[in-house]
Amino acid sequence: MIVQFICRAILLGVPLLFGSTGEIVTEKSGHLNLGIPGIMYVGAISGVIGAFLYENACGNDAANMNGVLAVLIPFVCAVLGSTLMGFIYSFLTVTLRANQNVTGLALTTFGIGLGNFFGGSLIKLTETDMPSIALTKTSAFFSVKLPFADDLGAIGEIFFSHDFLTYLAIIIAVVVAFVLNRTRVGLNLRSVGENPATADAAGINVIRYKYVATCIGSAIAGLGGLQYVMAYANGVWSNNAFGDRGWMAIALVIFALWKPSSAIVGSFIFGALCNANNYIQGLGAETQELFKMLPYIVTIIVLIITSMRKKREHQPPASLGVSYFREER
């Protein structure tokens, strides 16, 4: 029961971890990307389209499918799709200096629309009665477990029984934490987010940093969508199923205080909170609805506490949400 709960929490937390790691990278460059929910949808649907085409090319037969390709094609598609969205965002906000909130929200509308549009069209193509596309064959390749997971009992199940994207999420978060805090590139990126004018004067190419950070951040976030479809939903795409996880990922950034390493723990806590309503005994269906607000309430509390304590290392990047124009005084 406990083991199952923890596993479930991790599974639910991974899309959030991807999303928030991506958002942290973007926010460190001083851009509040509210398009993350849309980008995650696009990442998911790009992966689904890739997998769909590959499954069809193999005649819908698992025997013809190459394991590496079956994973690689959706993976690359998801990265490309979400990077493209990130590029649109950075073109508008970095080069054209458009308002970040409005651009982000429009991108979310656009991305969710895109996801549901292609999802709905693919569903129509499959000509089934179900309102969803099942890519279970591809999903099977995604959720290959480590061979020794079953031999280790509860520990094996908690630590080693997940799909490879889960481990990738943790690795990416650790790498991002390392790059941000321990390398010159990370230092430059942080300085761009704190004070772009100073960074510019120091010879850092601000525009390039902003573009690259936003695009990489979007690519990471898009993988969250892919993980949701392929591992959590067992390859079943149905419209709007991804829900508001994108917003939760943005909330998690604050919960983690802009630290990817805390985001790892935070995402699993969020996963647990999202799931708590199913595991607390004797809850009516109506009380379960109330329990679903737990992650949001916790985020608000964290938000308030961090703003009350005003510790310097817990603050968002100083120029978050402000467009940089070199000639402005």
Next chain:
Amino acid sequence: MADTKKVKAHREPLVHIVKRDDMPSWKAWLIRIGTIVVSIFLMGCLSMMLTERSLIDTFEIMYRGVFGRIETGSTVMLWKYLQEIAILLCLALALTPAFKMKFWNCGAEGQALMGGLAAMVCMIELGKTLSYPVLLVVVIVASVVTGAVWGLIPAVFKALFNTNETLFTLMMNYIATQIIAYYVYIVGGGSNVIQPVAEGNLPVIGNNRYLVNIITVALITVLMYVYLKYSKHGYEISVVGESQNTARYIGINVKKVIIRTMVISGAVCGIAGMLLVAGTDHSINTDTVGGQGFTAIMVSWLGQFNPFIMVLMTGVICFLRMGAAKVADTCMLNASFADIVVGIVILCVVGCEFFIRYSVKFRHGKKEVKA
């Protein structure tokens, strides 16, 4: 390699971006309207590609989707269109004072839902006991107050501790959604549907069920314009928005202004929720506002915080939304086509602001300036 880099560093960049002085407003509007027209045209081409119909056909379908068969005297669709405009406009108007103050209220969705919920609770719990006029007043007051409270909570923390309001208000949306889900579950008895309630509805003028909503929002539009442009409060809001330090210097109580403005913002959102619940649906579910709270943010920004321009903007966006939905419906496309169209058009318009605020100068054009 290093050599070429050195040479390049000495050359001037090909393009050079300069901040414009004030562009005459007719020119700015020409750019904006031009962008809207061009992007709508592009959308027409996109749907043409998807549906294999001619461009004129596509626009005719859009027109039908918005206005219906108006030439035969049927005004059903037209009223529906005006209703859509009214609700979106009401939410956008609600956000405007907050945005003008640079308070990013992303919580219109939640504030409207809570306002609607308050109206619903009053209609169900008090509907049988109070007389109609009293009930109506209670419904209106309850929704205004609840919406205001939902806006007040983030404002207080913003004023006291400078808590990030964008994320706070976003989270409040989902809390509101879950409260509604809870209430619907209880009242609907597990069916997740509340049957329309007959008590405490807004009055119907003539035979038109949308007219009251439209008149109310028209009134709010004018009031909001006057409030922002001619009242002392409106002036204080714009000073706080421009610079909090200036505001403090000239003796404006910034905290008070933030809290007061958000109460107004939340209250108008509450009215929008009340119009939806007591005026239109007579029921509530988690989808009652249907994401319009987010669209309203974009409308308010695109409308330059001017209520009358926002009327135009909502007109365009509702036209696109209903028109694209009709195209999708007629041509067997997915209904989300409308979201894509609205998203792209807004992205284009947001992008075009660049050409209003900045001008791009090419290298040879400005040699004499830079001696």
